[in-house]
Amino acid sequence: MPRHSQILDSAAGPLPAPADWQSHEPVALLRNVLRLTAPNPGFMTGPGTNSYLVGDAHTGFIAIDPGPADTDHVARLWAAARYPDGSGGNLALIVCTHSHADHSPGAAPLQALCALAGTSVPILGLASAPTARANSHFVPDASLAHGQRLVLSRASGQDSHTLQAIHTPGHAANHVCLLLEEDGMLFSGDHILNGSTTVIDPPDGHMGDYLDSLDLLHQTCSAHGAHFILPAHGHPLPDALGAIAHLKAHRLGREAKIATVMHANPDGTPDQWLPLAYDDVNPRLWPVAKRSLMAHVEHIQWLQSGGGAP
Numbered sequence: 001m002p003r004h005s006q007i008l009d010s011a012a013g014p015l016p017a018p019a020d021w022q023s024h025e026p027v028a029l030l031r032n033v034l035r036l037t038a039p040n041p042g043f044m045t046g047p048g049t050n051s052y053l054v055g056d057a058h059t060g061f062i063a064i065d066p067g068p069a070d071t072d073h074v075a076r077l078w079a080a081a082r083y084p085d086g087s088g089g090n091l092a093l094i095v096c097t098h099s100h101a102d103h104s105p106g107a108a109p110l111q112a113l114c115a116l117a118g119t120s121v122p123i124l125g126l127a128s129a130p131t132a133r134a135n136s137h138f139v140p141d142a143s144l145a146h147g148q149r150l151v152l153s154r155a156s157g158q159d160s161h162t163l164q165a166i167h168t169p170g171h172a173a174n175h176v177c178l179l180l181e182e183d184g185m186l187f188s189g190d191h192i193l194n195g196s197t198t199v200i201d202p203p204d205g206h207m208g209d210y211l212d213s214l215d216l217l218h219q220t221c222s223a224h225g226a227h228f229i230l231p232a233h234g235h236p237l238p239d240a241l242g243a244i245a246h247l248k249a250h251r252l253g254r255e256a257k258i259a260t261v262m263h264a265n266p267d268g269t270p271d272q273w274l275p276l277a278y279d280d281v282n283p284r285l286w287p288v289a290k291r292s293l294m295a296h297v298e299h300i301q302w303l304q305s306g307g308g309a310p
């Protein structure tokens with residue numbers, strides 16, 4: 001049974017306005033989970049990238065997604081990982097959910113700060129695939145295997161914090177989610193966001209993989225009684241299973257709409273399909289929506305060809 005969910009339950013509450021976000025102080029979501037949002041709000045990043053610290057002063061911390069290479073943010077993250085005497089840099093591991101520019105570039109400078117203080121802290125994750133864009137190149141010190149468990153605990157073995165790695169390609173080929181087993185919460189990276197829909201950008205993004213990974217996350221949350229999702233952008237999502245089901249239905253609904261538009265305009269181009277398939281979306285977002293449209297088109301064509309090996 002998850003240990004601390006009730007604490008987050010009261011902390012989640014109604015969503016404050018985006019203006020209420022701040023990047024200067026870590027926010028305690030649980031006794032053993034801190035969130036520090038990077039000062040990179042924007043069109044694609046919402047209020048900014050959420051970096052998370054999991055652990056406590058006695059076990060050390062795992063940093064998830066150090067974010068962009070922002071000197072101040074990285075220094076705040078380092079300082080927030082406190083030892084019992086209040087000093088910073090109490091990090092055991094750094095994990096990147098994927099290689100995108102708003103997630104992984106902060107890992108090396110954070111590691112360097114730790115090294116300056118005499119601590120060797122490995123960076124874990126999955127290497128970027130050859131399909132990744134040039135600004136998303138990433139090579140971890142060690143690869144995270146699917147199902148691998150990262151365990152923090154006191155020397156006595158008490159007060160453990162266990163993160164289980166779940167490979168979730170789709171948003172990025174090297175995307176990993178992390179399940180905090182003791183508390184029943186899922187760190188979803190960019191696979192699941194709050195307040196916006198993640199972009200699937202082929203060829204590194206892949207719609208079939210994205211939908212399969214959603215199914216896997218649903219199974220995992222169900223099996224572990226995980227009730228909360230902590231996304232890399234936006235507030236915690238309560239009702240993990242409902243949120244995943246809603247997201248899948250949204251994707252399949254969009255795909256059905258695109259398939260209808262393609263069927264009605266078989267000689268059309270993606271640029272002609274886009275305004276018809278996304279007529280409910282602000283045209284300002286169409287350039288970004290086009291990437292996901294291309295991922296849907298690829299998936300629709302694959303299904304229509306019989307759904308063999310992609």
Ligand SMILES: [Zn+2]
Pocket residue numbers: 045049100102103190232233
């Ligand atoms: Zn992101």
